[in-house]
Amino acid sequence: MKKIIKEYSNYTVPFYGPAEFVVKKAKGSIVWDVDNNKYIDFTAGIAVTNLGHSNEILSKIMQKQSKELWHLSNLYINEPAVKLAKKLCQKTFAEKVFFCNSGGESIEAAVKTARKYTSEKFNRNKNEIISFSSSFHGRTMLGIALAKAKNLTNGFAPLPKGIKNHPYNDIKDLDSLFSSKTSAVILELVQWQSGITKANQKFITKIKQLAKKHNALIIIDEVQSGIGRTGTFFAYEQFNITPDILCFAKGIANGFPLGGILTSNKIGNAMHVGSHGTTFGGGPIACSIGNSVVDIISKKTFLRKVQKKEDIFLTQLDKINLKHNYFKSICSAGLWISVEFNQTASICIDSLIGNAHKKGLMILKANSNTIRFSPSLIIEDALITKGLNIFKESILQTQNQ
Numbered sequence: 001m002k003k004i005i006k007e008y009s010n011y012t013v014p015f016y017g018p019a020e021f022v023v024k025k026a027k028g029s030i031v032w033d034v035d036n037n038k039y040i041d042f043t044a045g046i047a048v049t050n051l052g053h054s055n056e057i058l059s060k061i062m063q064k065q066s067k068e069l070w071h072l073s074n075l076y077i078n079e080p081a082v083k084l085a086k087k088l089c090q091k092t093f094a095e096k097v098f099f100c101n102s103g104g105e106s107i108e109a110a111v112k113t114a115r116k117y118t119s120e121k122f123n124r125n126k127n128e129i130i131s132f133s134s135s136f137h138g139r140t141m142l143g144i145a146l147a148k149a150k151n152l153t154n155g156f157a158p159l160p161k162g163i164k165n166h167p168y169n170d171i172k173d174l175d176s177l178f179s180s181k182t183s184a185v186i187l188e189l190v191q192w193q194s195g196i197t198k199a200n201q202k203f204i205t206k207i208k209q210l211a212k213k214h215n216a217l218i219i220i221d222e223v224q225s226g227i228g229r230t231g232t233f234f235a236y237e238q239f240n241i242t243p244d245i246l247c248f249a250k251g252i253a254n255g256f257p258l259g260g261i262l263t264s265n266k267i268g269n270a271m272h273v274g275s276h277g278t279t280f281g282g283g284p285i286a287c288s289i290g291n292s293v294v295d296i297i298s299k300k301t302f303l304r305k306v307q308k309k310e311d312i313f314l315t316q317l318d319k320i321n322l323k324h325n326y327f328k329s330i331c332s333a334g335l336w337i338s339v340e341f342n343q344t345a346s347i348c349i350d351s352l353i354g355n356a357h358k359k360g361l362m363i364l365k366a367n368s369n370t371i372r373f374s375p376s377l378i379i380e381d382a383l384i385t386k387g388l389n390i391f392k393e394s395i396l397q398t399q400n401q
Contacts, residue, residue, distance in 0.1 A: 001021065001022050001033065001034050001035055004022045004034065005020065005022060008022075019353075019357055019362075020354070020357070021033040021034075021035075021037065021357065022034045024036075025054075026041065026053030026054060027052070027053055027054045028052040028053060028054075028376065028378070028379075028380075029041050029044075029052055029053070029375060029376045029378075029379040029380065029383050030053075030383075031053070031362060037360070038360055039357070039360050039361060039362050040360060040361050040362065040383050040386060040387040040390065041053070041362045041375065041376070042361060042362055042363050042364075042373040042374070042375045042387055043362045043363065043364050043373075043374055043375070044374050044375055044376045045255055046224075046250070046364065046374060047192075047224050047229055047250055047251065047336065047374040048250045048251055048254070048255050049251075049254050049255045049376055050227055050228055050229065050251040050254060050293070050297060050376060050377045050378075051254050051293060051296060051297070051376065051377065051378055052376040052378050052379075053255075053376075055254060057292060057296075058254055058289050058292055058293070061288050061289055061291075061292050062256070062285055062288070062289055064288075065080065065284055065285045065288040065289075066285060068284075069284045070283070070284065070285060071280070071283055071284070072284075073279055074277060074278065074279070074281065074282065078282070078283070078284040078287070079284075080284045080285075080287035080288040080290075080291060081099060081282040081283075081284065081287040083287070083291055084097075084099075084282075084287045084290045084291050084294065085097040085099070085282075087291060087294050087295075088262060088294065089262075091233060091294065091298050092233070092234065092246070092262055093242050093243070093246075093262070093264075094246070094262035094263060094264070095263070095264050095265040095268070096262070096263050096264065096265055096267075096268030096269070097260055097261070097262055097263075098113075098260050098261045098263075098268070098271075098276070098281075099258065099259070099260040099278075099281040099282030099286075099287070100249075100258075100259045100260055100261075100278045100281035100282075101257045101258065101259055101278060101280050101281050101286075102138075102249055102257060102259045103137075103138050103221075103223030103224070103247065103249035103250060103259055104137075104138030104139065104140040104143055105140075105249075105259055105278065105281070106223060106247040106248060106249050106259040106260055106261055107137045107138050107140070107142060107143055107146070107186075107221065107223070107247055108140060108142055109247075109260070109261050109276055110184075110186070110219045110221075110245045110247050110261050111129060111142060111184070111186070111219070112271075112275070112276055113245060113261065113263065113267060113268070113270065113271055113276070114129070114183050114184035114217045114219060114244075114245060114267075115127045115129075115183050115184075116270045116271055116275060117217065117266075117267045117270035118183040118184070118215070118216070118217065119183070120270055121215075121270070122180075122215055123180070125180075125181050126180065126181055126182070126183050126215075127162050127181065127183050128162050128163070128164060128179070128181045128182050128183055129146065129162060129163045129164070129182075129183060129184055129185070129186060130163075130164050130165075130166060130177050130178070130182060130184070130185040130186070130216075131146040131147070131148070131163060131164070131165050131166075131185075131186050131187070132165065132166055132167070132168040132187055132188075133148070133149075133165060133166070133167050133168050134149075134168050134191055134193065134194055134197070135147050135168065135186075135187070135188055135191060135193070135221075136188070136191070136192075136193040136224075137186065137221055137223075138223070139152065141156065141159060141160055142160050144156060144159065145159040145160045145163050146163060146165075146186060148163075148165045164177045168187075168191060168197065168199075168203075169197070169199060169200050169203045170203070171202055171203055171206045174206055174207075174210065175210060178210045178211075178213070178214045178216065179214065180214065182214050182216040183216060183217065184216055184217040184218065184219050184244070184245070185207055185210075185211055185216055185217075185218055185219065186219040186220075186221060187199065187207070187218075187219075187220065187221065188220070188221045188222075188224075188225065189204075189220060189222075189225065189235045189236060189238075189239050189241070190224075190225045190230060190235055190333045190336065192224055192225070192333075192336055192338070192366075192372065192374075193366065194366050194367045194370065195329075195331060195338035195340055195366045195367070195370040195372065196331035196332060196333055196336060196337065196338040197331070198333060199239060201239075201240065204239055204240065204241050207241075208241060217244040217245060217267065218241070218243050218244050218245075219243060219244065219245045219246075219247065220235075220236050220241070220243035220245075220246050220247070221247045222234050222235055222236065222246055222247060222248050223247050223248060223249045223250055223259065224250055224336075225333065225336070226246075226248045226249075226250070226251065226252070227248065227250065227251035227252050227293065227294075227297055228251065228297040228298075228302065228303060228306055228334070228377050229250075229251060229333075229334055229335060229336055229374070229377070230333040230334035230336060231303055231306045231307045231310060231333070231334035231335075232303060232334075233297065233298045233303065234246065234248075235333065243262075244263060244264065244267055245261055245262070245263045245267065246261065246262040246263070247259070247260075247261055248260055248261070248262065251293070251297075252290050252293060252294075253286045253287075253289040253290045253293060254289060254293050256285065256286045256289050256290075257280070257286060258281075258282075258283075258286040258287065258289075258290055259281075260281070260282070297377065302377075305377075305378075306334050306335055306377050307334065309335055309377070309379065309381070309384065310332055310334050310335055310337070312381055312384050312385075313332065313335070313337055313373065313384060313388070314330060314332055314337075316384070316385065316388045317330050317337075317339065317388065318330065320388070320391075320392050324392075324395075325342065325344075325345075326341060326342060326345045326347075326395055327339050327340060327341060327342065327345075328340045328341060328342045328343075328369075334377075335373075335374065335375055335376075335377055335379075336372075336373075336374055337372065337373040337374075338366055338370055338371070338372050338373075339370065339371045339372075339373075340369055340370045341369045341370070341371075343369070345395070345399070346399060347369070347395065347398055347399065348398060349365050349367075349368055349369065349370070349371065350365070351398050351401060352371065352394055352395060352398045353365055353371075355394040355397045355398050356390060356391060356394040359390045359393060359394055359397075360390060361387050361390040361391060361394065363391065375387075
């Protein structure tokens with residue numbers, strides 16, 4: 001294992017700070033490293049493998065499609081992409097779909113589509129985008145410009161222009177950002193990058209009013225929150241808001257690269273041949289998997305089970321906190337959970353994650369005092385309990401170091 005880690009360091013650009021073990025295989029919510037150590041996975045590839053690792057149904061679909069057609073480009077139509085586009089339209093507000101490969105690409109497509117539509121329908125200077133603090137819209141130049149977080153933008157100036165940023169969930173002075181130049185407002189209904197924060201209803205209502213007044217579009221980024229993660233197929237269903245454009249990715253193909261946007265006919269038709277594109281987006285293998293993922297996760301019976309598993313997490317975390325008073329807050333949106341530690345707990349998050357790994361649990365860092373969980377949506381109840389016991393033991397070990 002040490003040799004592989006050393007070669008990783010020698011031959012890859014240091015964009016990441018990976019765990020000190022090398023993964024060999026995974027099944028369901030269990031991961032094995034190259035030394036055959038076993039881990040309970042509370043990360044699901046950062047909210048991606050919603051149906052678990054190496055899902056047998058999806059593996060069979062991938063194998064079947066791989067024997068028929070891998071890739072053609074978007075100069076040709078493939079049936080799995082058409083089926084998935086139709087399915088997503090039937091299950092959401094949408095009338096049109098664009099497929100790409102990732103969340104970052106979906107953000108790019110959404111903003112380009114919004115600007116194209118508003119500049120042609122209203123005026124060519126209607127191109128400003130309003131975004132919000134503590135957001136995360138990927139690590140492309142556009143994505144970091146939208147978030148405007150120093151840790152993301154340092155060293156990458158000049159950033160794309162025409163973007164205004166405002167505090168999340170704050171309606172004070174929000175009116176002043178909107179004008180005849182506003183093309184769209186982009187937001188996450190559930191922010192997760194630094195722990196779970198949900199958009200409040202006053203904030204949503206104000207955005208809807210201002211967008212309507214100024215003929216601005218509403219782009220909702222559901223790259224992380226979509227595909228059942230929050231207990232509904234898309235999170236917007238819970239927030240009394242319908243987007244003009246919705247971004248999706250991550251869970252749509254359970255780890256196979258696929259993303260896209262959903263929108264209406266009138267907005268989608270503002271784009272024409274050559275306005276945008278991608279070589280790999282909407283490929284037949286990815287869309288074959290996506291069709292099955294949507295069939296499974298969009299069922300109400302499935303989504304009710306997600307909500308029940310959320311309750312199991314919260315009940316057990318509450319019990320831990322009642323006994324030990326570790327946590328300042330426990331927040332959730334379906335199987336998207338964040339745990340913020342009290343300062344008195346004296347927890348070093350990096351040490352806690354390392355100790356959890358050594359005991360066989362994979363968890364995520366949000367910030368210097370917050371841990372995130374994003375397990376598979378089908379994680380077994382017994383594994384939730386076992387994983388949280390390891391989490392509790394890891395906290396105690398970290399405190400004693």
